[in-house]
Amino acid sequence: MSTIITDVLVIGAGNAAMCAAHAARESGKKILMLEAAPKEQAGGNSYFTAGATRMTHEGLHSLKNLVEPDPRHDRTVVPPYTKEEYAADLAKVTNGNNDPQMTETLTSNIAEDIRWLKSKGLKYRLMYERQAYERPDGSYLFWGGLHVGNVDGGEGLIRDHFAVAEASGIEVLYNARATRLIESSDSVTGVVFDQDGEEHAVHADATVLGSGGFEASKTMRAEHMGSEWEYAITRGTPFNTGTMLEEALRLGAAKAGDWTSCHATQWDAEFENNESNFEVTNRLTRQSYPLGLIVNRNGQRFVDEGADFRNLTYAKYGKEVLLQPGAIAWQVFDAPLRPMLRPQEYEVPGVGEHIAGSLAELAEATGIDKDGLIKTIQEFNDSIDTTKAFDPNVKDGRVAHTTPPKSNWANSISEPPFYAYPVTCGITFTFGGLKGDEQSRVLKEDGTPIPGLFACGEALGGLFSGNYPGGSGLAAGIVFGRIAGRSAAS
Ligand SMILES: Cc1cc2nc3c(=O)[nH]c(=O)nc-3n(C[C@H](O)[C@H](O)[C@H](O)COP(=O)(O)OP(=O)(O)OC[C@H]3O[C@@H](n4cnc5c(N)ncnc54)[C@H](O)[C@@H]3O)c2cc1C
Structure with missing residues (x-):
């Protein structure tokens, strides 16, 4: 040596x-x-x-x-x-x-x-x-x-x-x-x-x-955060496998911080090479969700998309997707909302994207339960407080009073074509x-x-x-x- x-x-x-x-x-x-x-x-x-x-x-x-x-x-x-x-x-x-x-x-x-x-x-x-x-x-x-x-x-x-x-x-x-x-x-x-x-x-x-x-060690993820984390996609480098952390612990180092949780975001579920991709790097993240809705395979919403500015919610919503059936969800938008999505993410060639003229067709294209999707969107649209003006630069208080609520930026999903972006959980770092x-x-x-x-x-x-x-x-x-x-x- x-x-x-x-x-x-x-x-x-x-x-x-x-x-x-x-x-x-x-x-x-x-x-x-x-x-x-x-x-x-x-x-x-x-x-x-x-x-x-x-x-x-x-x-x-x-x-x-x-x-x-x-x-x-x-x-x-x-x-x-x-x-x-x-x-x-x-x-x-x-x-x-x-x-x-x-x-x-x-x-x-x-x-x-x-x-x-x-x-x-x-x-x-x-x-x-x-x-x-x-x-x-x-x-x-x-x-x-x-x-x-x-x-x-x-x-x-x-x-x-x-x-x-x-x-x-x-x-x-x-x-x-x-x-x-x-x-x-x-x-x-x-x-x-x-x-x-x-x-x-x-x-x-x-x-x-x-x-x-x-984050790049499936074994350590499962050991410290739970077996479901084996199914997350590694967003970044494949080289962070925790070897030196384990070595320091072996020498008696104390742990600090939360070993049971991590940063994880919504990540393109259908892009062909969606793990540790050095070409597209962070562009497979899907961060315009505060403008629209997120539904699971049953057509149900499961988070408040407008709870806060995106920077303060995106890192915890990856886990919420991981916990959905099949570890998959779809971000849904309609025609007026679509131009506001971040082009750096939603217009990458090869992006997972489904476009349809009706919600029923969108359900068919994605595999989302049709009745669930239509019911969720109907209830959501009917519950929006339209007395508040939409403004994406501030927390505008334009609430949808449904379950879960959408606390800001609620816009009805009603004008075709409709768009669905499939997302899974991308783990960022532990x-x-x-x-x-x-x-x-x-x-x-x-x-x-x-x-x-x-x-x-x-x-x-x-x-x-x-x-x-x-x-x-x-x-x-x-x-x-x-x-x-x-x-x-x-
Ligand atoms: C897709 C993506 C987007 C992100 N966007 C942002 C952002 O915009 N802003 C932000 O603040 N944070 C962002 N983050 C989080 C950010 O990357 C991390 O917080 C930060 O880079 C961590 O820096 P670091 O130097 O600790 O680790 P890293 O940058 O991961 O560096 C670790 C280094 O250690 C090396 N290494 C690991 N094990 C060994 C070993 N045994 N021997 C030798 N070398 C080893 C690795 O190869 C690497 O060079 C993002 C992360 C990802 C994955």
């Missing part, structure tokens, strides 16, 4: 690992990254993202030094997003199960840390196509607290990270899957990794786990991780750190449970990655 020696070893090459590597490299230390994927599939789930990054700010004027110029800025309103609002959103969607210290660290640091990345060469923009609807007068109002994203989405994020790493002399080994943590006198001193069937060792003063969650302290050192059950071992990104648990506010995965990776890298280097 050959042995490599470095100062700081970083496992993974996604957003969190990269932030750790950049931060550690600022100290002048020698940094080595091990990436399980081949070079052309490197970057973890971070590559699959839209680059959406939830950050605090004081409105558009305060973002001008961060985002790329855009001619639409003059007619755009971006409501400020405060630290308190960020913390409140985290608490709201996790039912208060977000770790208070981690929440404080995230919400206090993200605005500065994202500018740190910009200073290194990463590029950001306002996400018009995801987070604002153009109003009739040509103006834009951003909504939902999630406003900023990477230029060219996750692909741009990873491209820029690798460029910064290369320019600063960080070494990356590909096809290099860490399989075992090496321990010496109760400290972690490196890892054993497999590359092209051969085992090698790395010895390092500090080892940072940026190796993601366990919420359970390792317990860390304020320096991102991995802690044991007794609260003492495991010397030499740090964690960041999804490998670190504690922020999310049951649900998640969109854009906080990348944000957490930035903040805790930077902390882990700095700590590891010192």
Whole structure:
């Protein structure tokens, strides 16, 4: 077995690992990254993202030094997003199960840390196509607290990270899957990794786990979250199999966060290659459901599609679909609603889509129970509070008083043609991780750190449970990655 020696070893090459590597490299230390994927599939789930990054700010004027110029800025309103609002959103969607210290660290640091990345060469923009609807007068109002994203989405994020790493002399080994943590006198001193069937060792003063969650392991999903999770489709990288989490637990690391739940969304059920697809990445997600209805095979609704802004409900509705008969559902829209669906998702060539002139024909085309579908839509249409005007930029209170209710954006489904988009459950990432302290050192059950071992990104648990506010995965990776890298280097 050959042995490599470095100062700081970083496992993974996604957003969190990269932030750790950049931060550690600022100290002048020698940094080595091990990436399980081949070079052309490197970057973890971070590559699959839209680059959406939830950050605090004081409105558009305060973002001008961060985002790329855009001619639409003059007619755009971006409501400020405060630290308190960020913390409140985290608490709201996790039912208060977000770790208070981690929440404080995230919400206090993200605005500065994202500018740190910009200073290194990463590029950001306002996400018009995801987070604002153009109003009739040509103006834009951003909504939902999630406003900023990477230029060219996750692909741009990873491209820029690798460029910064290369320019600063960080070494990356590909096809290099860490399989075992090496321990010496109760400290972690490196890892054993497999590359092209051969085992090698790395010895390092500090080892940072940026190796993601366990969402790509069907065995671990079933073990921690329930057997139904075997049937979920992996949305992102197939390389996050939880090996390093299990290794850290073997050495006595404490678990943190919610190991029984995960981020999962509605995902195209009929697209031919709908698992870990590096070409279409996040575009198989189906996120315009707040405009329409979601029904199961019996034609029944099972969630409040308009409960809140999409960013605050989408990550928990994948599970609701998984629990339906056959783990399938359909998003239903009519002719006036169809032009409002996000073209980046609903117009991908090969998208699962059924179009029909009547609800009965739609039922026949999809296999949804005809009587159930017609009854559900009839009851829904009859229950809409039409005294409120429809406005997708705000929670408009246009309620459908049916069961379950639709709390906002209720529009009748009545004008043909009718559209149905088949969705199943796509698992994004798992919420359970390792317990860390304020320096991102991995802690044991007794609260003492495991010397030499740090964690960041999804490998670190504690922020999310049951649900998640969109854009906080990348944000957490930035903040805790930077902390882990700095700590590891010192
Ligand atoms: C389709 C999709 C869209 C998303 N969109 C967004 C979004 O717009 N905004 C947002 O905030 N979040 C989004 N997310 C969630 C986001 O991807 C994660 O929160 C974030 O990327 C996690 O970063 P990370 O660095 O911890 O993990 P990852 O980016 O997954 O990186 C983990 C790395 O570890 C490597 N690895 C794993 N095991 C090993 C091993 N044993 N040895 C060596 N390497 C290993 C992997 O190959 C990978 O390089 C999305 C996720 C998906 C799948």
